[in-house]
Amino acid sequence: MQRRKFLRTAGVGGAAVAAAGTVAAPAIAQSMPEIKWRLASSFPKSLDTIFGAGEDFAKRVAALTDNKFQIRVFAAGEIVPGLQVVDAVQNETVECGHTASYYYVGKDPTFAFDTAVPFGLNTRQHNAWVYHGGGLELMREFYKDYNMTSFLMSNTGAQMGGWWRKEIKSPEDMKGVKMRIGGFAGQVMAKLGVVPQQLAGGEIYPALEKGTIDAAEWVGPYDDQKLGFNKVAQYYYYPGWWEGSAALSLFVGLKAWDALPAIYKEAVASAAAETNVKSVGKYDVQNPKALRELVAAGTKFLPFPQSVMEACFNAANELYAETVAKNPKFKKVFDSWKPFRNEEVLWFRVVENTFDNFMARQSAANKL
Secondary structure (H helix, E strand, C coil), X not given: CHHHHHHHHHHHHHHHHHHHCCXXXXXXXXXXXXXXEEEEECCCCCCCCHHHXXXXXXXXXXXXXXXXXXXXXXXXXXXXXXXXXXXXXXXXXXXXXXXXXXXXXXXXXXXXXXXXXXXXXXXXXXXXXXXXXXXXXXXXXXXXXXXXXXXXXXXXXXXXXXXXXXXXXXXXXXXXXXXXXXXXXXXXXHHCCCEEECCCHHHHHHHHHHCCCCEECCCCHHHHHHHCHHHCCCEEEECCCCCCCCEEEEEEEHHHHHCCCHHHHHHHHHHHHHHHHHHHHHHHHHHHHHHHHHHHCCCEEEECCHHHHHHXXXXXXXXXXXXXXXXXXXXXXXXXXXXXXXXXXXXXXXXXXXXXXXXXXXXXCCCC
């Protein structure tokens, strides 16, 4: 209502302002309060993609509110460690945070759905589930127990299968491997004998370098190259079956959210949605070049063997069944998510995959 009133009055008063030779700030802008928030990120400043998404969001919110609503973004470790962002929002240490929800599966495995779960949705399908398939409502209901609400705010697209010190030829080769892997996927890997480790992004390189871990997954070529993983591990596997999409969320404390004027709430929602879309495009532009450079520098770029993929798929389904049986909150979301996934996969088989696979064959035959 305020916005519509402003638009009507601006047209009436514009001529008078011009005649007076002055430019007055819109009445609506003058009446908007100055608000300053702090956003805790789970990511280091060196990653202009993931950390940069928080900065892009903050700039957009400021632009939409005539700079009245300022959000200052803090990198992992500046206010809280990268894996404690949800705690900081929940406890009102900060007003908001940008993080991967699956970092917090130790609190409840239901957290994983907002980012990614093994053999789940691709990026478009995940957006569809959240925005139009009931996912947003389900996750926000869940997050109320943690004193916060949520918005999709970036996505990496499908991720890589990580960096390994040794070649993986069968499921047997995974036994005993200490691997940095986040979220629900670590529990799947544990069924195959992997020893999962939860580390923030900035902690991965030194752990690989020192041999504290034997393998690590992060995102994809552009970010992984920036973090230097190719210098300490030789084999680079794909796909990251645990992250066909990896959505990162903006979490906002309920007290801070409820105190916002309606227009500022719209600015937050709009800026988060815009950042969510743009972040995927940024990765899609940067990853191909980075992958070429990694391969040229000696990285061994390999697909997971079919036997490994099938073993992981079976282990994931076992874990889903076990978790649904003992966790009602997980079951409630899973019962929405699974049929949605199955329907989307069926639809994508008809058109999207047929087109993509044809183009892939043309590319392999050097016809493009």
